[in-house]
Amino acid sequence: xNIGEAASExxxxxxxxxxYESIGLIPPAIRAENGYRNYSVFDIQTLKFxxxxxxxxxxxxxxxxxxxxxxxxSRTSADVKALALKHISDVEKRIAELQSIRMTLxxxxxxxxGDDRPDCPILEDxxxxxxx
Amino acid sequence: xNIGEAASExxxxxxxxxxYESIGLIPPAIRAENGYRNYSVFDIQTLKFxxxxxxxxxxxxxxxxxxxxxxxxSRTSADVKALALKHISDVEKRIAELQSIRMTLxxxxxxxxGDDRPDCPILEDxxxxxxx
DNA sequence: ATATAAGCTTCCAGTCACTGGAAGGTCAAG
DNA sequence: CTTGACCTTCCAGTGACTGGAAGCTTATAT
Numbered sequence: 001x002n003i004g005e006a007a008s009e010x011x012x013x014x015x016x017x018x019x020y021e022s023i024g025l026i027p028p029a030i031r032a033e034n035g036y037r038n039y040s041v042f043d044i045q046t047l048k049f050x051x052x053x054x055x056x057x058x059x060x061x062x063x064x065x066x067x068x069x070x071x072x073x074s075r076t077s078a079d080v081k082a083l084a085l086k087h088i089s090d091v092e093k094r095i096a097e098l099q100s101i102r103m104t105l106x107x108x109x110x111x112x113x114g115d116d117r118p119d120c121p122i123l124e125d126x127x128x129x130x131x132x
Numbered sequence: 133x134n135i136g137e138a139a140s141e142x143x144x145x146x147x148x149x150x151x152y153e154s155i156g157l158i159p160p161a162i163r164a165e166n167g168y169r170n171y172s173v174f175d176i177q178t179l180k181f182x183x184x185x186x187x188x189x190x191x192x193x194x195x196x197x198x199x200x201x202x203x204x205x206s207r208t209s210a211d212v213k214a215l216a217l218k219h220i221s222d223v224e225k226r227i228a229e230l231q232s233i234r235m236t237l238x239x240x241x242x243x244x245x246g247d248d249r250p251d252c253p254i255l256e257d258x259x260x261x262x263x264x
Numbered sequence: 265a266t267a268t269a270a271g272c273t274t275c276c277a278g279t280c281a282c283t284g285g286a287a288g289g290t291c292a293a294g
Numbered sequence: 295c296t297t298g299a300c301c302t303t304c305c306a307g308t309g310a311c312t313g314g315a316a317g318c319t320t321a322t323a324t
Binding site for chain 2: 053057077080081082084085087091095102108113118119120122123127130
Binding site for chain 2: 309310312313318319320
């Protein structure tokens with residue numbers, strides 16, 4: 001299967017597949033006589049795995065770790081769970097940050113009348129800072 | 133005031149101040165005889181404004197827009213509010229995405245016993261995909 | 265006076281995870 | 295036989311910095 005078909009099968013763009021190969025996330029593809037990359041059904045499985053993990057916000061480096069764990073039949077489920085729990089805590093931290101940002105922005109916009117007058121608490125508060 | 137003092141006064145690292153100058157977010161600093169950049173109290177104000185807006189997640193490009201609005205005495209508060217409301221909606225979208233990711237991860241980890249056995253629903257689901 | 269350390273300058277490279285595009289080879293259809 | 299859709303490689307750009315090298319200036323300590 002050529003890279004284009006592999007891309008549409010897996011959902012990972014051809015460009016990105018080559019990129020994953022270049023950084024060593026996936027092994028170099030076997031080449032056909034014309035130099036084209038050739039992908040097996042197993043390769044597609046791997047690409048789908050990567051795609052799903054990336055959609056869940058795992059970094060490419062983390063995905064590399066997950067792939068190793070996936071291929072390693074002797075690893076324990078505790079290893080995998082630890083990585084996932086760490087990632088949950090990162091996600092929760094980011095959510096909390098964004099929620100705090102959201103509250104501040106809502107407060108600012110609520111106090112801005114948003115008409116054709118020039119005075120605007122949003123700019124005033126950005127100049128004065130969070131406590132002023 | 134040298135760039136180091138400007139950095140500690142404003143909270144923006146010296147390196148970042150130079151970077152902001154290089155991309156045109158702030159005008160080129162006036163130089164002393166020895167070539168060192170010289171900052172006024174007003175410049176510090178601007179840097180603080182930038183810092184606060186960045187902390188609220190505005191992109192550097194958006195901060196550029198906010199700075200223009202800040203300096204433009206003839207602008208209306210509606211202009212500013214529109215930019216802020218758009219940003220709130222972006223933040224909310226991102227929060228929703230992260231919450232969905234979080235739920236999926238929690239579901240996965242809940243179903244993974246996380247002991248020394250090798251079978252792990254996290255890896256299985258990453259391989260099978262979100263619906264399988 | 266001198267040594268040293270801190271602070272400033274510029275410029276280049278690296279980060280992360282791609283993405284776009286140019287230049288050129290290959291292949292299938294009309 | 296030509297067009298267009300593939301494929302190849304390599305280089306550059308994104309966003310927002312950050313690190314580091316090489317070299318100048320200034321402040322401090324002896």
